[in-house]
Amino acid sequence: MNYFVKGNPDLCIGCRTCMIGCVVVHEGKHIFEVDPDSYNFNPRLHMVKTAKISVPVQCKHCENPACMAACPVQAIYQEDHRVLINTDKCIGCKACATACPFGAIDIVSLAGTRQADGSERKVANKCDLCNNIAGGPACVRVCPTQALSLVTEEDLGGAMEKKRMEAARNAYMEIHPQNGG
Amino acid sequence: MSMGIPEVEDAGCLLCFGYNGADSHPIVARRIVRGRQKGMKIICVDPRVTETARISDIHLQLKGGSNLALVNAMAHVIWEEGLTDDRFIQEHTKGYDEFLKVIEKYTPEYAEPITHIPADMIRQAARMYATTKPAMILYGMGVCQFSQAVDVVKGLANLALMTGNFGGPSMGIGPVRGQNNVQGACDMGALPNSYPGYQNVTVPEIREKFEKAWGVPLSDKVGCPITHVPHRILHEKDEKKRIHAYYIFGEDPAQSDPDLAEVREALDKCDFVVMQDIYMNKTGLYADVILPATAWGENEGVYTCADRGFQRFRKLIEPEGDLKPDWQIIAEISTAMGYPMNYKNTEEIWNEMIDLCPSFAGATYEKLEKYNGVQWPCRDKSMEDKGTPYLHKGGNFATADKKALFYGTDWHPPLEMENDEYPMSLSTVREVGHYSVRTMTGNCRMLRSLEDEPGWVQMNPDDCKRLNLEKGELVKILSKRGYCITRCLPTERVKPGATYMTYQWWIGACNELTLANLDPISNTPEYKYCACRVEKIEDQEWAERHVKELYDDIRVQMGIDTGKGAAS
Numbered sequence: 135m136n137y138f139v140k141g142n143p144d145l146c147i148g149c150r151t152c153m154i155g156c157v158v159v160h161e162g163k164h165i166f167e168v169d170p171d172s173y174n175f176n177p178r179l180h181m182v183k184t185a186k187i188s189v190p191v192q193c194k195h196c197e198n199p200a201c202m203a204a205c206p207v208q209a210i211y212q213e214d215h216r217v218l219i220n221t222d223k224c225i226g227c228k229a230c231a232t233a234c235p236f237g238a239i240d241i242v243s244l245a246g247t248r249q250a251d252g253s254e255r256k257v258a259n260k261c262d263l264c265n266n267i268a269g270g271p272a273c274v275r276v277c278p279t280q281a282l283s284l285v286t287e288e289d290l291g292g293a294m295e296k297k298r299m300e301a302a303r304n305a306y307m308e309i310h311p312q313n314g315g
Numbered sequence: 316m317s318m319g320i321p322e323v324e325d326a327g328c329l330l331c332f333g334y335n336g337a338d339s340h341p342i343v344a345r346r347i348v349r350g351r352q353k354g355m356k357i358i359c360v361d362p363r364v365t366e367t368a369r370i371s372d373i374h375l376q377l378k379g380g381s382n383l384a385l386v387n388a389m390a391h392v393i394w395e396e397g398l399t400d401d402r403f404i405q406e407h408t409k410g411y412d413e414f415l416k417v418i419e420k421y422t423p424e425y426a427e428p429i430t431h432i433p434a435d436m437i438r439q440a441a442r443m444y445a446t447t448k449p450a451m452i453l454y455g456m457g458v459c460q461f462s463q464a465v466d467v468v469k470g471l472a473n474l475a476l477m478t479g480n481f482g483g484p485s486m487g488i489g490p491v492r493g494q495n496n497v498q499g500a501c502d503m504g505a506l507p508n509s510y511p512g513y514q515n516v517t518v519p520e521i522r523e524k525f526e527k528a529w530g531v532p533l534s535d536k537v538g539c540p541i542t543h544v545p546h547r548i549l550h551e552k553d554e555k556k557r558i559h560a561y562y563i564f565g566e567d568p569a570q571s572d573p574d575l576a577e578v579r580e581a582l583d584k585c586d587f588v589v590m591q592d593i594y595m596n597k598t599g600l601y602a603d604v605i606l607p608a609t610a611w612g613e614n615e616g617v618y619t620c621a622d623r624g625f626q627r628f629r630k631l632i633e634p635e636g637d638l639k640p641d642w643q644i645i646a647e648i649s650t651a652m653g654y655p656m657n658y659k660n661t662e663e664i665w666n667e668m669i670d671l672c673p674s675f676a677g678a679t680y681e682k683l684e685k686y687n688g689v690q691w692p693c694r695d696k697s698m699e700d701k702g703t704p705y706l707h708k709g710g711n712f713a714t715a716d717k718k719a720l721f722y723g724t725d726w727h728p729p730l731e732m733e734n735d736e737y738p739m740s741l742s743t744v745r746e747v748g749h750y751s752v753r754t755m756t757g758n759c760r761m762l763r764s765l766e767d768e769p770g771w772v773q774m775n776p777d778d779c780k781r782l783n784l785e786k787g788e789l790v791k792i793l794s795k796r797g798y799c800i801t802r803c804l805p806t807e808r809v810k811p812g813a814t815y816m817t818y819q820w821w822i823g824a825c826n827e828l829t830l831a832n833l834d835p836i837s838n839t840p841e842y843k844y845c846a847c848r849v850e851k852i853e854d855q856e857w858a859e860r861h862v863k864e865l866y867d868d869i870r871v872q873m874g875i876d877t878g879k880g881a882a883s
Contacts, residue, residue, distance in 0.1 A: 144351070147337035147344045147366045149747045154761050165761060175764035185364055185807035278341050279348045 135287040136195035137215045137263060139179075139271050145281035148188035153177035155276035159267050176242040178261040179273060190273065190282065193217065193238040193261040201230035201239060201258075209258070215286075216263045224257040231258060316622045317487030318451060319690060319704040324350035326485040328447035330440075331359045332471060333382065333457020334491055337366035338747045340621075343453075343491055356447050358440045360385065361457060362742070363773075363815065364808035373440045378431040379742055379813060380844045383463055383726035385437065386470035388426035390418045392441035393477050399445075400479030407710035408476050410721040417723030429726065445478045449486035456493055460743070460842040462730055464834040469722040476719050482710045492621040494751055499619035502675070502691070503668070507538035512672025528671055531654065540838035542572070542831065545581035564591035564608065564641065567752040569598040571818060573829035573840040574796050591644060595873040596754050597821065607638050610755070614640035616661045617683065619691075623703070625678050626688040678702065729844035730832040733812070737794060737846035739778070743825050744815045753819035768866050769822035771804040772849065773815040779805040782851055789858040791850040792816070797827035800852070800862055814847060822865050 156177045158165055164173040179192035195217045202210040202217065209223035210230060219230075226249070231239040239260045247255040263284070264271045274282045283289075306313075323329070323346035336344035344366065351357060351370050359371035360382075368374040377385055393399055394415060404411050423434030430437070444450050452475060458467045472488050480486040492498045504511040514521045517535055526533050539547055544558060551557040561582070572578045582588055582601035590602035593610045613634040617625050639647070642664060646656035658664050662680050669675045677693035677700045689702035712719040733740055748765050749756045756762045772792055774784070784790060784803045791800055792814065801816065801823030809815055816825035832841040852858045 144370060145348055147341060147348060147747075149337060149341045149344075150765060151341070154765065157761060157764070167760070173760075175761070183806070183808070186369060188366055188369065279345050 135215065135290070136197060136212065136217060137284055137286050138195045139192060139261065139263065139274060139282055140285050141189040141191070142281045142283075143187050143189040145279045146188045146190070147279055147281075148181055148183055149278065150181050150190075151276050151278060152179055152190050152273035152282060153181060155272040156261075159264060159272040172245055174242070174245050176240070176259050178259060180237075191236065191238065192273075193234075194236055195261075195263065200233040200235060201260075204229040204233035214265070216265065217260075218262055218265060219258050219260060221257050226256045226258070228258075234260075316453075316489035316491065317481065317706040318485060318489055318622065319624070320346060320620065320622045322485040322705065323347060323451065323453070323489075324353060324355070326350060326355055326449055326451035328356040328358065328444055328450040330444050330450065330452045330471075330474070331357060331361075331367050331371070332386075332452060332454040333360060333459075334453045334455030335361065335363075335365045335367065335457070335745060336453070336455075336491065338745045339455060339493070340491060341747060343621075356443055358443055362810060362813060363744070373436065373443060375430075375432050375436065375440055376810065378429070378810075379740055380461065380729040381426075381430040381726070382458060382461065382467045383470055383724065384421065384426045384429040385432065386467060386474065387418045387421035387723070387726060388423050388430070388437050389441040389444065390414075390470070390473055390477060391421040392423060392438050393445045393474070394418065395422075396438075396442065396445075398442065399477045403479030403481075403710060404477065407481075407712070407717075408719045408721060409716075414473060414721035414723040417725065421726075444474065448480075449483060450475075450478060450480045451486050452480075452488040453491055454489070455491050456745075457843060459490070459493075459834075459837065459839055461844065462832045462834050462841045463724075463727055464839055465836040466722075466724040469724070472719075473721055473723065476721060479710075481707045481712075481719070482705075483708075484705050487705060487707070490621070496618040498621050498623065499617070499625075502619050502623075507540050510671070511668050512675055514672065525671065528667070541566075541568070542833055542838045542840055544568075545572075545574075545577050545831070548581040548585050549577070558585065560587040560589070561585050562589040562591070563598055563602075564606075567592070567596040567598045567754060569601060570596060570752040570821070570824065571826065573826055573831040573842060575824060575826045576797050577831065591641070592754060594754050594758055595875065596752065597869075600872055606644055607636070608644065609634045609638050609640045613638070616640075616642070617665060620688070622690060624688045624690045625675075625683055627680070627683045729841055731795075731830055731841075731845045733846050737848045738812075739847050739849060740813050741792070741794065741825065741828055741845050741847040742813065742815050743818045743829060743842045744773075746817045749817065749819045751819065757819070768820055769799070769801045769862050770817055770820035771823070772801050773804050773806050773809050774849065775809050775811040775813070776805040776807060777811045778849075779803060782849060784849075784851060789852050789855060789862065791852055792825075792828065792847055793850065794828035794830075794845055794847045796830065799824050799827045800858060800865075801825075803849075814849065818842070821869050822862055 156179060157175055161173050167173045179190045182189060182191050199217050207223055207225055209220045211218055226241060228241055231241055239258050241256050242259040243254040243256050249255040269275060271284055274284055320343055336347055347367055357371040358373045359368040360375045360377060361368055362377055362379045423437040426437060427434045452471050454471060458464060475481055475488050509515055510525055516537060522533050522535055547558045568578050569582060588602045589604045590599045591606040591608050593608050599605055612631040615628060615630045618628055619625055642661060646658055649656045669678055673694060674692040677695045678689045678691060679696060682689050686701055690704055691702060693700055693702040711717045748762050786805055788803045789800055790803045791798055818825050828847055829842055830845040
């Protein structure tokens with residue numbers, strides 16, 4: 135099963151440290167370039183704020199990814215519990231971004247690269263669960279309120295089991311309210 | 316703060332009043348979130364839906380400028396419904412009866428039309444605060460940056476006194492100071508009325524103590540508050556009282572002070588301006604002399620946290636170039652002016668200071684190292700005195716008879732209300748990522764990529780619709796005093812009729828609009844309220860070009876190297 139990072143709106147304070155953490159690990163020492171336009175500032179998750187909600191939104195690493203099905207050049211693939219984009223293969227057709235039901239894919243410019251018309255090359259960009267980066271997803275590590283967590287198969291199973299226990303207890307309580315579970 | 320910051324998460328009830336922790340201090344906000352997870356009840360008082368409001372039990376989304384009416388109404392409910400701690404009031408306070416006379420008329424029904432909060436909701440909030448122990452109050456600039464500010468602080472203290480919420484952990488009242496080490500600046504006497512350790516300049520014995528220690532005669536008069544400086548430069552008739560020289564460091568009044576047009580005129584007219592900072596800023600454009608300073612990480616010393624905690628900070632790297640730490644610059648200027656200062660290091664300065672300040676006397680470097688910080692008061696040098704995590708233990712207050720004083724005042728509205736010409740209100744706020752005037756964070760590339768000029772004005776979507784404005788569109792925002800250009804940010808988190816801007820942008824500089832109306836006691840300006848108007852700009856292409864030109868112009872004036880060769 136694919137893993138994914140989940141945000142908890144009850145803990146999130148909307149500070150966007152996750153977005154900065156994301157760029158820092160993906161850009162490495164490039165963040166020290168003097169000219170801010172000469173490195174990529176392409177966070178792979180986005181803070182969403184509504185009247186009542188603050189939470190970062192990112193790729194859910196679907197089991198049957200709509201983006202993967204939509205990609206005409208097979209630049210999107212699944213590997214090591216995650217959905218990844220091969221940026222070299224990507225032709226920037228935007229089919230994946232349109233197909234994604236969560237708005238998790240952006241089309242971004244890559245600093246220092248050129249496409250046919252001479253402008254900066256544009257490709258699809260999304261969460262890669264910090265592929266090949268030691269320590270796991272940076273957003274989870276940098277969050278000051280521990281509002282983000284990496285959900286694995288085991289976590290999901292455990293959570294489901296807990297919910298089933300709760301449901302069973304509720305069913306019992308409906309019949310025997312005086313026993314207090 | 317009467318409490319320590321770690322105690323925040325263990326309060327039974329938090330009354331979070333005009334304090335937006337998530338944007339001002341994420342590290343304190345973390346304690347609020349953790350407290351919530353532990354079951355803490357939260358009452359949030361804020362005209363916007365802040366992150367704390369989102370997770371609160373009761374959000375009192377009051378009309379800006381109505382703070383004291385709400386605080387007095389909550390006190391009224393607590394008194395009327397008999398939710399007071401009578402024993403605490405009897406044993407540890409004075410002035411309760413006089414105070415009751417003031418709050419008598421503040422029924423929730425009286426406060427409802429002023430605050431725009433339903434009377435029953437005020438009742439619920441007052442009950443929750445009074446009946447959940449321990450109850451803690453945190454407040455921020457939403458209290459202090461009004462012309463009626465000190466009265467509200469006293470009003471909040473009244474609530475804590477009435478309910479006996481002083482003298483133990485996780486209770487009391489906490490001003491979460493606006494900036495890093497602003498507590499330290501006050502502790503060290505960077506105030507017009509006191510020497511270090513809150514020792515008043517008008518008290519003869521105290522003055523004599525400092526005269527003896529420093530070997531010079533000292534003035535017995537209170538000095539000039541920063542917010543009076545423009546007036547004292549521009550309008551003071553008496554040549555001898557007029558300010559002729561202005562030495563500014565770690566501050567950017569040409570960005571951070573209200574009514575920037577007036578500030579610029581004052582800096583222009585002032586005979587001699589010295590600026591000492593780590594980067595060029597707006598004030599620097601008016602300076603005759605610029606002294607380059609070291610940043611954190613390039614120097615060492617002591618900071619005070621908002622909860623009175625002295626903490627050592629250390630040098631990580633040697634500064635490059637012709638730079639000196641602030642204390643060396645001050646010592647050399649003093650020596651050049653005829654008063655030699657010969658300190659070898661910060662510890663020597665610290666030791667001199669604590670020996671002159673009874674409430675800091677025990678906070679030696681040794682203890683700061685060993686205990687990772689010490690909260691004052693710490694009066695004894697022995698290692699046993701580890702400082703004071705919370706104040707007023709056992710209900711003993713820092714007054715001559717150890718009793719706290721109730722202090723009631725009537726509410727009055729802000730000075731400049733909405734009118735036909737300027738139909739909306741403007742309040743200045745913070746946003747996480749950029750700190751203060753952005754002298755530091757504006758030079759952090761990551762944070763600049765996250766948010767850059769010309770900033771945003773937050774508005775209710777209904778107002779945006781009425782003015783035909785889209786998200787991200789450049790708009791002109793004006794007040795009686797000036798205007799600026801910024802981007803429109805429609806958000807459900809603010810009420811119709813109100814606008815909110817952060818004060819760090821050079822182009823979208825909301826202090827062009829704000830008003831230098833001061834609280835009579837603190838001299839803090841009314842940054843949180845003035846009247847304004849938002850105008851649509853039809854030619855967006857021109858506006859985008861114009862903003863870029865303004866930005867490039869400022870950068871050229873400041874000599875900023877963008878990494879693309881000369882800044883021309």
